Amino acid sequence: MEPLLAIVIGILVALSIYLILRKNLVRIVIGIVILSNAVNLLIFTLGRLDRGMPPLIPAGESVPVEAFANPLPQALVLTAIVIGFGLFAFALVLTYRAYTELGSVNVDDMRVAEPAYKGEELPETAITQEEDKS
Amino acid sequence: MNDLLIYPLLIPVMTAALALIFFKNRDFQRWINVIGSAALVGASALLLYSVNNDGIQVLQPGNWEAPFGISLVADLFSALMVMITGIKALAVSIYSLGDMDERRESFGFHSLFQILIFGVNGAFLTGDLFNLYVWFEVMLITSFVLLSLGNDKSQLDGAVKYVVINLFSSLVFLSGVGIMYGITGTLNLAAMADALQDTEHTGLVITASMMFLVSFGIKSAVFPLFFWLPASYHTPPITVTAIFGALLTKVGVYSLVRMFTLVFTQDIGYTHTILLWISVPTMVVGVLGAASQYDVRKILSFHIVSQIGYMIMGLAFFTKIALAGVIYYILHNILAKTNLFLVAGIARKYVGSYHLSKLGGIYKAYPLLSAMFAISAISLAGLPPLTGFWAKYTVIYAGLEIGEWVVIGFALAVGLMTLFSMTKIWMGAYWSPLPDEAPVVADKNYKEPTEGQKFALFFPVILIAGLIVILGIFGEPFFSMLFDAADQLLDPSMYINAVLNP
Numbered sequence: 001m002e003p004l005l006a007i008v009i010g011i012l013v014a015l016s017i018y019l020i021l022r023k024n025l026v027r028i029v030i031g032i033v034i035l036s037n038a039v040n041l042l043i044f045t046l047g048r049l050d051r052g053m054p055p056l057i058p059a060g061e062s063v064p065v066e067a068f069a070n071p072l073p074q075a076l077v078l079t080a081i082v083i084g085f086g087l088f089a090f091a092l093v094l095t096y097r098a099y100t101e102l103g104s105v106n107v108d109d110m111r112v113a114e115p116a117y118k119g120e121e122l123p124e125t126a127i128t129q130e131e132d133k134s
Numbered sequence: 135m136n137d138l139l140i141y142p143l144l145i146p147v148m149t150a151a152l153a154l155i156f157f158k159n160r161d162f163q164r165w166i167n168v169i170g171s172a173a174l175v176g177a178s179a180l181l182l183y184s185v186n187n188d189g190i191q192v193l194q195p196g197n198w199e200a201p202f203g204i205s206l207v208a209d210l211f212s213a214l215m216v217m218i219t220g221i222k223a224l225a226v227s228i229y230s231l232g233d234m235d236e237r238r239e240s241f242g243f244h245s246l247f248q249i250l251i252f253g254v255n256g257a258f259l260t261g262d263l264f265n266l267y268v269w270f271e272v273m274l275i276t277s278f279v280l281l282s283l284g285n286d287k288s289q290l291d292g293a294v295k296y297v298v299i300n301l302f303s304s305l306v307f308l309s310g311v312g313i314m315y316g317i318t319g320t321l322n323l324a325a326m327a328d329a330l331q332d333t334e335h336t337g338l339v340i341t342a343s344m345m346f347l348v349s350f351g352i353k354s355a356v357f358p359l360f361f362w363l364p365a366s367y368h369t370p371p372i373t374v375t376a377i378f379g380a381l382l383t384k385v386g387v388y389s390l391v392r393m394f395t396l397v398f399t400q401d402i403g404y405t406h407t408i409l410l411w412i413s414v415p416t417m418v419v420g421v422l423g424a425a426s427q428y429d430v431r432k433i434l435s436f437h438i439v440s441q442i443g444y445m446i447m448g449l450a451f452f453t454k455i456a457l458a459g460v461i462y463y464i465l466h467n468i469l470a471k472t473n474l475f476l477v478a479g480i481a482r483k484y485v486g487s488y489h490l491s492k493l494g495g496i497y498k499a500y501p502l503l504s505a506m507f508a509i510s511a512i513s514l515a516g517l518p519p520l521t522g523f524w525a526k527y528t529v530i531y532a533g534l535e536i537g538e539w540v541v542i543g544f545a546l547a548v549g550l551m552t553l554f555s556m557t558k559i560w561m562g563a564y565w566s567p568l569p570d571e572a573p574v575v576a577d578k579n580y581k582e583p584t585e586g587q588k589f590a591l592f593f594p595v596i597l598i599a600g601l602i603v604i605l606g607i608f609g610e611p612f613f614s615m616l617f618d619a620a621d622q623l624l625d626p627s628m629y630i631n632a633v634l635n636p
Contacts, residue, residue, distance in 0.1 A: 020302065025294065032301050039309045046316030073315070076264055080308060083271045087304075090278055091297055097282070098290045112291040113369050 005045045012038035025098065025105040029091045036084040040077045047073025138184055139193040139206045141177035142216050142255045145170055146223075150248035160239055164231055167244040171224040174251065178213070178220035185213040186615060190622065190632035192261070200634050201325040207261035207633055210619035211461055215258045215388055218465050221601070222380045222472060223251045225594035229476055230373045232583065232590030233483075238284050238371065246283070250276040250377065257385050261633055263311050264321045266389065270307065270353070274300050277382060280374050281366060292366030299362040303352035310345035314397075317342065324633035327396045327626050336400045343398040343405055350393070354386025356446055357416040360439045364423060367438070368431035368488075372479030375431060379438050380472040384464050387445050391460060394449060395623040402452060410450035414544050417443030421551040428490045430478045430563065433555055434471065437514065440548060441467045447545060448529040451536060457620035458613070459528030466513065466521035466605070473510040473598045477503060480591050481563060483583050490562030497564040502592070504564050509599045511556035513606065516549045520606035524613075 012034055019031025047070050055068035099105050102112060149170025156162040185191050185208050193206040208216070227247065234243055253273030260266050278300075282293040315321055317338060318329040330339060348359070355363040363383070367375055390409075398405055420440025424433045441463070448460035478488060480503055485493050497504045513520035516527075526549055533542045583591065605612060622628050 020298075028298055032298065032305070035302070035305050036308075039305050039312065042309050043312035043315070046312045048316075072321075076312075076315075076321075079264075079268065083268070087271070087275060087301055090275065091301065094278070094282060094290070094293055094297055097285065098294050101285070101287050101290050107294070110291045110294060113288040113295075114365055 001049050001051075002045060005041060005049070009038050009041050009045065012041070023107050025095050025107055028107070029088070029095055032091065033084070033088050036080070036088075040080055040084075043080065044073050044077050047076075136184065136191045136193050138177070138181045139191055139208055139259060140195070142174060142181060142220070142259065143206075143252060145174045145177055146248040146252035146255065149173075150245040150252065153245040153248065154242065157242065160236065163239065163244040167227045167247060168224070168231070170248055171220070171227040171251075174255075175217075175220040175224050178217040181208055182210075182213040182217045185210055186618075190628060192632050192636060200636075201320050201322045204265045205261035205322060205324070205633050206259045207324070207629070208259055209622045209629060209632075210615060211388075211391070211623060212258045214461060214465065214615075214619060215384070216255055218468050219251060219254050219258070219381060221598075222377065222468060223247075225476075225598055226373060226377045226380075226472070228590055229376070229479075229594045232587040233371065233373045233479055235284075235371070241283055243280070243283060246276050246280050247377070250280065250381075254381050254385055258388060261323050262321050263314060263323055263326065267304070267308055267311055270304060270385070273382065273385065274304065277378065281370050281378075283374075284371070286369065289369045292369035295362050296366040299352060303349045306345050306352075307349035310342050310349060313338075313342040313345065322633065323392070323396060324630045328630050328634065330397060330400065333400065339398065340401055340404060343393070344408075346393050346398070347390070347405075347408070350386045350390045351412070352386075354383045354390060354442055354446075355439050356412050356442055357419050357439075360416070360420070360442075363439060364427075364432055364435045367435040368429060372431070372475055372482065375435075376472045376475035376479070379434065379475055380468045383438055383442060384468060387442060387449075387460075387464060390446070391449050391457075391623065395452075395457070396626045396629055399626065406450045406452050409446055410538070410541060413443045413447035413450055414541055415443075416440070416446060417548040418544060421548045421555065424555045425551065425558075428562075430481075430488045430490065430493075430559055431475070433559060434474055434478065437552065437555065438467075438471060440552065441471070441514075443548070444526065444529055444545065447541060448532065451529070451532045451538065452624075453532050453536060454617065454620045454624055455528060455535065456532030457623050458616040459525060459532055461616050461619055462521075462528055462613070463525040466525040466602075469598050469602050469605075470510050470514040470522060473506070473595055473602070474514065476591075476595050476598075477507045477510060480595065481507075483587075483591065485563075485568070490559065492569060493563035494566045495568035499568075506592075506595050506599050507560070507564065509602060511560065513602045515553040515556045517553070518606075521602050521609070522606075524606060524609055 016031040016035035016038060019027045050069040053067055053069045055064055055071050057064050102110055149166055152166050153163045190209045194200060194203050196203055250273060253269050253276060256269035257266060257273060260269055278297050281296055282289055314326060317335060318326045320326055333339060352359045367378060417440050420436050420443060424436035427433045427436060445460050445463050448456045448463060481496055482488055484500060487493055513522040516522040530542055530545055
């Protein structure tokens with residue numbers, strides 16, 4: 001089971017890195033989501049995979065008597081999923097807002113905060129570069 | 135068992151909740167923010183006092199015994215960081231009364247601000263690796279919202295870069311957490327350090343440590359992972375920039391110091407040499423980037439990067455004096471750097487711009503503001519007798535002791551370049567005459583800030599400048615505390631015993 005999951009994680013990470021390196025912001029965000037799922041699987045796998053060993057305490061005992069599957073990685077993954085979901089929602093809204101305000105999802109076109117240097121003598125270009133309106 | 139540890143977390147989150155309950159009442163939100171921050175200063179001072187007197191304080195919330203529950207741990211380093219966070223929160227919350235615009239305030243700026251402080255304090259106090267990740271996320275999501283609050287074009291642009299790179303770094307961090315859990319079977323930092331003391335899997339541990347290095351490296355903006363910082367930090371209002379510049383990167387540095395003194399000490403020759411060779415280009419590239427900029431905020435943003443280099447350098451030296459220097463450097467940098475941002479914000483209120491070519495005549499018109507800039511700038515550049523000098527002196531002295539001549543040479547050169555940058559701002563904004571195209575001259579509707587606003591803007595700046603002078607001139611008792619903190623960092627068994635064998 002572990003080798004299979006390791007291969008799956010590897011494929012997911014490779015896929016997400018490929019997507020993150022694209023110029024389209026939507027693809028980048030999807031890449032981040034896939035990466036977060038890969039990381040969740042990684043935590044799950046590293047917490048040891050055990051089958052058919054529920055962490056149940058028999059009647060009359062105060063601790064489990066037999067070996068049991070580790071419930072902690074599942075709690076960690078659950079937390080990470082919830083956090084990742086919130087961040088994903090924010091990233092999507094931000095992408096949408098950036099698209100409506102800047103008119104593009106291509107990250108190469110997003111140069112409002114850092115305008116490209118146009119190559120003339122410095123003080124003049126430096127003057128025309130900035131001024132926010134806030 | 136010590137309840138003092140919970141207050142630096144409870145106070146900000148309660149304040150944020152109260153501010154949210156009175157969402158429509160702007161005045162109430164403003165004052166609750168200041169009052170909450172003031173209470174936080176009090177609580178952190180109590181914590182620092184008790185840690186300084188009684189040693190490392192540990193709280194096991196819910197009475198879960200150490201490796202099973204989530205511990206809150208305050209050693210001197212944490213307590214000092216919480217203290218400076220409180221001071222910073224108070225200063226910036228007062229400053230925000232004069233600087234924040236109504237629109238941003240009505241969208242919940244004050245509660246976001248308090249939750250940011252909540253996340254930062256949590257990251258400083260937690261003794262659990264996964265919990266550290268959660269605090270990072272609390273801090274990140276509020277910083278995302280604060281950065282994009284207001285929806286300016288440039289803010290959204292900066293926020294996109296900031297969000298993407300930080301999400302990526304969190305995921306790297308999380309996989310590191312997973313690997314460390316797989317190796318040690320625990321998430322408690324003390325238990326983890328204990329389990330790793332005689333591990334055979336040194337190679338695996340060092341691999342995991344590199345994931346933490348990359349993740350915290352992105353968060354603390356070290357070379358070559360810092361490019362998001364100058365791309366985003368100048369876009370939000372100056373209040374937000376000031377609190378970001380003060381705290382967020384420092385949380386990254388704090389985590390680096392914590393992990394690489396407590397957990398990853400198996401092969402110092404390898405990991406800390408990497409840290410050393412990261413620190414040099416961080417210093418150099420940061421200061422060169424600053425030299426090429428003409429926007430005050432961008433100059434200061436690049437200087438954040440450059441100063442991070444000094445802190446990483448001190449961590450890499452890994453001696454008692456060096457670690458004391460690192461802590462002093464972090465505290466000094468938080469004070470001096472935010473004060474420069476705040477002063478730049480006041481200058482913009484008066485002259486209308488952040489750009490050196492449009493600034494001028496401040497020295498003639500506003501001598502008090504110039505004095506405040508001079509104190510902070512001299513401190514940042516590292517001239518005696520202010521904090522910056524002692525911070526640099528300590529770190530560099532530690533380097534000379536162990537004979538890292540090349541690195542020290544770079545550090546000294548970068549100090550000189552910092553002075554050059556500060557002089558550039560001084561010449562461009564303070565000594566030069568007010569240029570004809572300055573926004574204030576052009577704008578007929580320009581109004582000076584009201585008296586109340588002026589007070590809110592100047593009071594925190596004067597307060598911090600005073601702190602810089604006091605810590606610089608009367609720093610001796612403070613330094614003995616720093617050496618104690620460095621002792622605690624260098625001897626992980628103190629931390630481990632405080633958590634595991636109370």
